[in-house]
Amino acid sequence: MAFTATNIFQLNPGLIMHLRDDDDTSQCNSRNRHDSLHPHSIHSRVDSSKRFTPGDPCVVCGDAASGIHYAVAACNGCKTFFRRVVLENRTYSCKNNGDCIIDKNMRCSCRHCRFKKCIRVGMDRSGRVERGT
Template sequence: SGPPNRLFAVGLGFSPPPCPPSRLGIIVMHLRDDDDTSNCHINDNRHHNLHARNDPAKRFTPGDPCVVCGDAASGIHYAVAACNGCKTFFRRVVLENRTYSCKNNGDCIIDKNMRCSCRHCRFKKCIRVGMDRSGCRLFNL
């Protein structure tokens, strides 16, 4: 029998929160003293980015377009394939409880070149394509 396994929890750069770790998406690594490799898994029982990757309907492959603006998606964010710009925009709107109005009639085109032209329509499209507000609250400590 080899050396005992050690369990390390790698947080996301913040002190331990008051809620159980299983609700935070903390990466857990199992390391053996004689092994340079590690096996990682994610503890997360909420609907969040990492959970969506396990759903066959929401798998991400590099080169997939952002479902909001069509730019290159960087991964599954808030349950959909999204670019970093749309991910960050959505998170800020939700966490800061921002509201916007449309200067047109609420049906602006949101694409890679025009995504910043109307925040109201961009957020509306984020919701329409399935971005999940509850994922934003996981790391709002």
């Protein structure tokens, strides 16, 4: 079945709330910390057939996920960040060694490492259907 804007909303009317252009810019701080990635911060790809459970963590930064976005459980900030990078074909470089910590507090400190982690945890550039609860 092909997904169009019309039939997606018919299948899941709750999707309308996911269309807000939420961004975490106001939550970003200017601290620049360089640490190695911790094993507990690496999450595996979420099966898109799995139901989203409120309280699940964002697999990119560990904040509260808002749903399954681009094939993984992600928060609105990481969802919006990933969408903008892909749609606008943005590129970033890391000022450190390419291994910055990307967590709830540091997700805005390095866009290069944040996008790299989005890809590593399984965010799918073609996964445009967003699913909530």
